[in-house]
Structure formats: C-alpha cells, structure tokens
Amino acid sequence: MVAWHLYGNGETPQTSKLKGDALVGKYYVIFDKIYKKEVQTLIDEGVDEENAKKQAPIFQKAVAWLQKWEDNDPDIIQLWKTMNSWVYKGFEETYQKLGVDFHKLYYESETYLLGKEVIEKGLEKGILYKKNDGSVWVDLSNEGLDEKLLLRADGTSVYITQDLGTALKRVEDFPDITSMIYTVGNEQDYHFKVLFLILKKLGYSWSNSFFHLSYGMVDLPDGKMKSREGTVVDADTLIDEMEDTARKISEEAGKTTNLPEEGKKSLYHTIGMGALKFFILKVDPQKRILFNPKESIDFNGNTGPFIQYTYARIKSLLSKAHTDNLVFERYTNATAKEKELIKQIEKLKPAVMHAADSLNPGIVANYVYDLVKLYNSYYQSTPILNTQDEDTKKFRLLLSKKVGDIIKYTLALLGITAPEQM
Known part of the structure; x- marks a missing residue:
C-alpha cells in the first residue's frame, strides 16, 4: 500500500492492463527494492544493520500505516479495501483456471x-x-x-x-x-x-x-522463486505456458488433427492443467520438485497427458462398439494380461485409502499410472472390436469400460479432467 501510494500515480488494473493481483505484486517488489536501498544507505552512513532495517523511511511509513489500519483510519481502510478487491478478483480468475474452489x-x-x-x-x-x-x-x-x-x-x-x-x-x-x-x-x-x-x-x-x-517446494529450471524479489513465475504465466506447450506437443504428435478449432483451445487447457497437476502430485508431498513443463507433457511417460490420452482412446473404442446396453454375466477364459488388469483394478480401494491415511495423493497418481501401463500393453496386443467370439468381445469391452471409469475417477480425485476426445 505504501509503495503504491508513493510510486503508483493512481495506477489501477484497468489503466495498467494488469490483473489486480499482479499489479499489487508489482508494488510488493517495488517496496522491497526501495527498502533494501534505504537500509544500505543507512549502513553506509554508519548505522548498524539491525537498526538500519528498523529506521528505513519506507519501513517506518509501513509500520505507521499498519498502526493506522488497526486503529481503523478511514483513508487507510479505504485504500486497503480497494487494493484487496484487486487481489481477490485476480486470485478468483486464476482459481477458476486451475479448477479450484x-x-x-x-x-x-x-x-x-x-x-x-x-x-x-x-x-x-x-x-x-x-x-x-x-x-x-x-x-x-x-x-x-x-x-x-x-x-x-x-x-x-x-x-x-x-x-x-x-x-x-x-x-x-x-x-x-x-x-x-x-x-x-x-x-x-x-x-x-x-x-x-x-x-x-x-x-x-x-x-x-x-x-x-x-x-517440498517446487523449483523451475531457472531456480527458486522469491515473490519479494520479483523472481517468480506467477500461476497465470505458468498456465499460459502449459497450454502453449500442450498445443505444440499435441500438434507435433498429431493428437488434435480431427478436432474442430473451437475444441482445441479447451483441450490444450485440459492437457496443460493435467500435465501440471499430475507432475506435481505424483511425487511424495515432502520431496522437493524440479518442474519441467516440456517433460510433464509426454504422451508416453508417467504423465497426466499419457493417462488422459488412454482415457480418450477407451472412450473412442466404446463409442464404436455402442456399449451403452452391454449386459454380461460370467466369463471364464480371461488371459494372463486380463487377470493382471483385474488384479490392478482390485487394488483401487486400498490405494485410495492408503493415500487418504498418509495424506499423499501420489499413491493415487502412481496407482492409475500402473493401471494405464497395463491397459496399454493389453490394448496393443489383444484384439477387442475384431474378436469373433461375442462373449469375449463383451468381456473385453466391459473390462476396457471399467478401466476408463477408474481413470476418470482417479483423475478427478487429483483435480484433473479426463477428456472424451484427444
């Protein structure tokens, strides 16, 4: 507030074309730079560092304003409410992009x-x-x-x-x-x-x-982020970067060639957010993470897009087979790979309970990755739609549907959307 009052010249989100939280963050950084400069000046004049930090004029003003705020000074309260409203409006826009409420x-x-x-x-x-x-x-x-x-x-x-x-x-x-x-x-x-x-x-x-x-904190390849010093990648910039990375990699892989233009933008957001969230959530919360945007959007690795793409593949398979009214009672000819898939399906509840008890969403993330790996291996080696035996076809379709349901459920637990088409 003090920095904006001294150096803002009445700047607002509208006049600056900045999101409200970004604008206030700008003055957070300005305050810190002026403060450090004033502290150094006092030290150069012979004041010891501890007292220089207390005597810096901009700091003294902030202390006085805090006291006025607690005393309900009407001018201070009004400015505080105005700048707060800028921040909360900006936060809300970002939370919506992240699917957070x-x-x-x-x-x-x-x-x-x-x-x-x-x-x-x-x-x-x-x-x-x-x-x-x-x-x-x-x-x-x-x-x-x-x-x-x-x-x-x-x-x-x-x-x-x-x-x-x-x-x-x-x-x-x-x-x-x-x-x-x-x-x-x-x-x-x-x-x-x-x-x-x-x-x-x-x-x-x-x-x-x-x-x-x-x-553990999340680092980017450029190093640790510090909001006071302005060396921070804000969420909006990261979201935009993730969407752009999703677009480039999807186009190179030919994943979106059949989609209409209006659906692509929404899909790139879904893939980008899936990549960001899964990359972070698959790691034990206590471990420090180096987040690499490009590495997180890999359609063949332990990533959100790999799992999302498998879900879309299953949905495509089921739509071709018209499985809405499939009824199945009993099947006794399951292959070794099918039994392996069923065993992994049975591990869902224990995995979710373990994740809840240990407060570690990584357990769910790694469970669904293991399931998807098994399914993809099965899908590549086993005919499903082209199976001649009707009972076998039904079984394989319903097994695929079950895997798809679990993918959607587990991704939802991680706050990730499962796209119907990719």
Whole structure:
C-alpha cells in the first residue's frame, strides 16, 4: 500500500492492463527494492544493520500505516479495501483456471482480534510474557525451540497472532471436526510447531489433532522463486505456458488433427492443467520438485497427458462398439494380461485409502499410472472390436469400460479432467 501510494500515480488494473493481483505484486517488489536501498544507505552512513532495517523511511511509513489500519483510519481502510478487491478478483480468475474452489474463506483481517484475545488469556495465565518494550512473547526453550514474538511493541499483530485467531474460529465454526490439516510449504515447519505448542499450552486440547502437511517446494529450471524479489513465475504465466506447450506437443504428435478449432483451445487447457497437476502430485508431498513443463507433457511417460490420452482412446473404442446396453454375466477364459488388469483394478480401494491415511495423493497418481501401463500393453496386443467370439468381445469391452471409469475417477480425485476426445 505504501509503495503504491508513493510510486503508483493512481495506477489501477484497468489503466495498467494488469490483473489486480499482479499489479499489487508489482508494488510488493517495488517496496522491497526501495527498502533494501534505504537500509544500505543507512549502513553506509554508519548505522548498524539491525537498526538500519528498523529506521528505513519506507519501513517506518509501513509500520505507521499498519498502526493506522488497526486503529481503523478511514483513508487507510479505504485504500486497503480497494487494493484487496484487486487481489481477490485476480486470485478468483486464476482459481477458476486451475479448477479450484473453497467451501469457506477466512481473512486474517477478521481473525487477528480473536488472536489478540487468545494472547491476553495467555498473559493472564502467565503462559506468555511481556518484555520491557511492551511486546508479547512465548518461551518454548523447554520444548527445544526458542522465544517467539506474538505481538509487536506497538501492539500490532504478526502472522502467528492471526493464526491463533483463525484456529479458534475454525473450531467454533466446525465443532465436530476430528482433525485439521495445514497444507503449507516446509519453510514454515517451525512456525506451525510453535502455533500448535502455544495452543496446547493454553489448554486447547483439540490442538492435538492439528497437523502440518509440510510439502517440498517446487523449483523451475531457472531456480527458486522469491515473490519479494520479483523472481517468480506467477500461476497465470505458468498456465499460459502449459497450454502453449500442450498445443505444440499435441500438434507435433498429431493428437488434435480431427478436432474442430473451437475444441482445441479447451483441450490444450485440459492437457496443460493435467500435465501440471499430475507432475506435481505424483511425487511424495515432502520431496522437493524440479518442474519441467516440456517433460510433464509426454504422451508416453508417467504423465497426466499419457493417462488422459488412454482415457480418450477407451472412450473412442466404446463409442464404436455402442456399449451403452452391454449386459454380461460370467466369463471364464480371461488371459494372463486380463487377470493382471483385474488384479490392478482390485487394488483401487486400498490405494485410495492408503493415500487418504498418509495424506499423499501420489499413491493415487502412481496407482492409475500402473493401471494405464497395463491397459496399454493389453490394448496393443489383444484384439477387442475384431474378436469373433461375442462373449469375449463383451468381456473385453466391459473390462476396457471399467478401466476408463477408474481413470476418470482417479483423475478427478487429483483435480484433473479426463477428456472424451484427444
């Protein structure tokens, strides 16, 4: 907000032709650059680094504005609401592209006061303490951690203040929950250890069911992304890149030659998103990932498009055979490959249960990849439509249909669309 106020010249998403979240992100980066420059200037003038970070003029202004925000200053609140609306509108556009939606949203601006109430109770019980400057801390050295700031000296909140309030609000809204899973990157491991410990110390027994699903970060071939420094590939750019990569590879492979032009764009989005999600979800969440867009769109590897293409192939096969009214009772002549496929089909429920219990969608991703590998080998070596025996044809068609149903179901669990045609 401060950076936009100082350097924005009234710029808006409309005047800049930028998505709202991208515009606000631009000023996030500008703030950081000006701040670092001012800190360095103070250091050059003889101020030690710790004090230089506190005395930088743009930082001082941000601190003052935060205090005004908490005091409900009308001008600050109005600008905050305006810039927030830009961000949320931009986020919503991206979430729609990714096929993401939420049952309920919690805003830190609405939970920080509840967090302050929690901290006040902790002070009354002697679990938390104030330093001479008025800041509030918790000492977790007996638990193998250290001291943690909970409220600044000027009384303004920090991340953990808001997280304390949000935890209470969620339990209040959903009193019957049996666990709460925080899906946040492993750079926040320490933060969540502290959060859960504080709640436990304050006597909230339900915090014992809280769990931090700590996931490894995703790198791109160009290296780690840092939003403050502007070295970030935003989701919209990545989505566009994935769609473009899907288009190029699909055209080279001749996968879309028979599709009408209007259907191609939708399909490239479906393939691109399938590639992106599957590439990331097939890996154990705790492992760090190097994401390579081109490698993720391979119609012959352990990828989303490989699985999507197999589904489309099965749908094409079934449409030629008119299987809508197929009825089948018993078949005793299954080949070794068919028995192998049936065994893999039987592993579906245990795989899904294991994925749920271990909070690891990679188990589902790798299950369906193994199923698709088996089916493709079967499809290449076994006649289906050209089978002369009617019972054998029915069995093979229904086996194919079952595999197709499982592909669609498991991809849906991973948030991936199974296209009918490719």
